[in-house]
Amino acid sequence: MVVSRPMKRLKRVVAEADTDSDSYSFYKFGDGDRERFQGPFRSNVRSFLESYAEGPLALKISSPPLVQRWKIGFRLDDDNICVALNVVEERVAGEEQQEEQRDLDQDQDQDLHCSHCRLAGWNGNPVCNRRYHFIIQAEAAFNTKCPCCQASFRSSSSRCKVCDYEISKETDLEEESQLALEDSSHLLHGIIHANGFGHLLRVNGREGGSQFLSGCDIMSLWDRICIMLRARKISVMDVSKKYGLEYRLLHAVQKGHPWYGNWGYEFATGSFALTFESYKTAVECLSRTPLISILSGVGKYNGQLKCTVQFYWSLSKKPIVTVQDLICFIMELLHKFHDCAVASKWPVLFSVDAPGESKWTSTEVDQVSSAMLRILQAADRSKWITWRDLKGAMPFSKDPELVDFVLKALEGKVLASRVVQCRRMFSTRTLEYRLEDIGSTAIESDNESVGSTWQSMQECVLEDLKMIYHALLQPLPAAALWHYGLGKQFADASRKLLDCKQFAKDYEAKHPIVMKDFCQIRVIAVAEILDEPKTAERPPPELLVLPQNATVADLKQEIVEAFKDVYICFKWFQVHNIPELQGREDSVNLMFLLGPESVVTVQGCFSGNVSMFRTERGDQIWTVKCSCGASEDDGELMIQCDKCQVWQHTRCVGILDTKGVPQTFICKECNEILSGTSCHSGHNMLGSSSV
Known part of the structure; x- marks a missing residue:
């Protein structure tokens, strides 16, 4: 389909924090406009595009039919970096369009039914007229080239920074319009149907190829847009990866919910008939399992795992009691390493504070501490003493937990004119101690004294995370390590978390509309199909917003138009009755009949065979x-x-x-x-x- 040159840019509403007329702040967009769109999604999205977007843009000749595209520019903290959000309106082909395509022998195999709705449990919804795709392409895709000097740049400026050539908004639209809807490299791809139900298909942050945007940055923008447009429910199939691991399992153990749960997404349905109770029980099983029970069992089979767990246990100033504590501590280390990489500075990873409250008396702690200092004093000054050797040199009568407690606080202790220095050997997964003279140049911070870099330490920590994940959390290795009791229970819990992929957020419940304009009449319209069984699923209700002087006739017309605007099958819907308005004259003002927010039922039948469009599952029965x-x-x-x-x-x-x-x-x-x-x-x- 060939489309003429793009329309003139419509008037834009610029947020108060934005000063650039060509782009908006990526991190603030939508924050101040949440109360601006008070209607249903079907009307909000049109107002949104009219207010903020550039378009409709020209499309390539090879573009699929029934598609229009808009674009919104965002700038990051660095004004020279611009990110484009593409909004693609995909009109679903009705019966006439499908016949026309077959007559023209067009090779356009558009999916009429939404497979994502089927998996989300919304396959009883009618097929919508329109789907809106929200796409941020991979950063390589929005490299702009100057037509004059061919210099690449990412900028919201209208001039090339190399040759000062003025960049026209209509320049090279054919190349700019290349946008594939199904592309795994998209940084963001979400779909919202005209009825407000949608699906988050893809989020690719830094591990997915983004140089500037993290997964959290992208998710926050998506969530703000959904709130602003009054989306109803959004589903996501959680197949996310982090460090090459299944993040829905790793994050559930760490936080008790999936990564998407940080934005309010909750358990929707589980594969293999798993329920929310099964999911929560599995999370509790993996998260709350004491490490001591694991080490006592796994140590017989996997000495490396036991040594690694003990190493991180000795590093932490806070008690590491459960599997969740261990995973949280390792993830915290990795985040600190990442922050140091961004800031290009040496990481301050460990403190020398006392490790929490003591259950022993100060006299008992001082006795053990003094004994350790004497051992270090007697040792060769040039020799480092490992955690294990120092602990082994203590008398057997001492409480092992007390010895570990004192070891964690030993760094920085002073004996005469000497101080205890500690270094963390990530390569051997152990801590080492020795006494140094106060003021000596040999005293260095953390691991710089052994020539380590924070990059190499980060690699070691990441290797350990993967090893712990594969040994403890993956179902098959976990079952192989423990043949009885806890082993099978642990493996079953891991499998259940991996089988729970479908999550959803109910935006209507979490972000309800706060009525501010009392000059409007808000009506919830429910459609009842008379010639269908009572057990059949009704279409989702539609919100109608009418002026204060609206009449019964206006309401009847608005009900019909609203459902026709959203669903294909309602083109053939004939209204028979509206029980709440029965016997009322069309000229009567609604304010005398309905409250500010009421529910009405529209009863009717379809005049033709609409089985193809009646539900997202289609007419195929499985x-x-x-x-x-x-x-x-x-x-x-x-x-x-x-x-x-x-x-x-x-x-x-x-x-x-x-x-x-x-x-x-x-x-x-x-x-x-x-x-x-x-x-x-x-x-x-x-x-x-x-x-």
């Missing part, structure tokens, strides 16, 4: 009946029985060989051997996120 309890498609790999037509998870019906690989699939319904020719996985269409 029968899911798996031994795990699943009765709906959850996106996991499934196989269909040719005899009874029932879909079941391959994991549940597979018979494993000696290596744990499924070789044969037996239907649990009719005991037939499954051929494996009818398989599907909803996760194939999902891209990964690296935060």
Whole structure:
């Protein structure tokens, strides 16, 4: 489809904090405008584009039909760096457009139904007329080239910084308009349907290739936009990666919820019929397990793991009691290393404060401390004494916990004219001590004395995190380490957290509209389809905003127009009755009939066959009946029985060989051997996120 030159830029509303007429602050956008959009999403998004965006922009000849694009420029803290948010309106092809494309033999295979809605549990919603894609391309994609000198730059300026050539807004729009909707390199890709239900498909921060934006920066912008536009519910399939690890498992152990939970996303549905209670129980199992019980069991099989855990336990000034404490401490170290990399300075990672409150008397602590100082005094001045050797030199009568407590606070202790120096040897995962003369040039901070760099220490910590993750948190290694009791429980909990991928945020509940304009009448319209069973799902209600002088006739017209504007099938909807307004004249003012925010029901029928557009699941009926309890498609790999037509998870019906690989699939319904020719996985269409 060929589109003419772009329209003249519409009048823009610039936030108070913004002084650049061509871009907005990436980190503040939307903060002051949350109360500006008080209507439903379908109208808010239009006002949003009219107020802030440039467009509609010209599209390439090869662009898909029924698509329009807008662009909003954002600047980062450095004014020379500009990020573009593309907003693509994708109109879903109705019956006429589909026939037209078939007649023209166009190779445009647009997905009519939304697979993301099916997996989120919203497959009963009607098919919407429009979908809005919010996309930030990979940073290499928004490199601007000067037509005069071909210099690349990222700038919101209208002139080239190299040759001072004036950059026209219409320059090279053909090249600028290359935008693929399905691209795993996008830093952000979210979809919101016209009814306000949406899906966050992809977030790629620094580990995903972004040089300037972190995953938190991108998520914060997305969340502010959803709040501002009054999105209803947004789902996300959590397949995020951090340090190459499954972050939904690592972050759940660390914080008790997924990474997206930092912005209010909560458990929605679990694969294999897992419930919220199962999820919380699994989180508690992994997070609250005492380390001492793990070390006593795992130490027999994995001495390296035991040594590594003890090393971080000795580093921390706070008690590390549980698996959660250990993961939190290691992640805290990695964040400090990252902050030091940004600031280009040596990290201050460790303090010499006393390690928390003592359960021993000051006399007991002083006795052990004095004994350690005497041992160091007797040792060779040039020799470093390891944590383990110093602890082993103590009398057996001393409480081991008391000895560890004193060791953590030994650094900086003074004996005569000498002070205890401690160095952290990440290469050997141990702490070493010795006495140095006060004022000696040999006393250096932390690990600089051994020629270490914070980069090498960071690599060691990252290796340890991966080793602990693979040894303790991954289901199969965890089950292999402990053959009984805690081992199986631990492995099952890990598997459950990995099987819980679907999370969602209810924006209507978490960010309700605060009524400020009492000159408006707000009505919630509910559609009731008379010729459908009572058990059938109703379309989501629509918010209507009318002026104070609106009449019954205005309300009837607004109800019809609102549902037609959102859903394809309501083009053929015929209104029969509105019970709340029955017997009322069309000229009656609504203020005499309804309160400031009321609910009305519109009853009617469809005049034609709308089964293709009635629900996001379409007219195809799948029968899911798996031994795990699943009765709906959850996106996991499934196989269909040719005899009874029932879909079941391959994991549940597979018979494993000696290596744990499924070789044969037996239907649990009719005991037939499954051929494996009818398989599907909803996760194939999902891209990964690296935060």
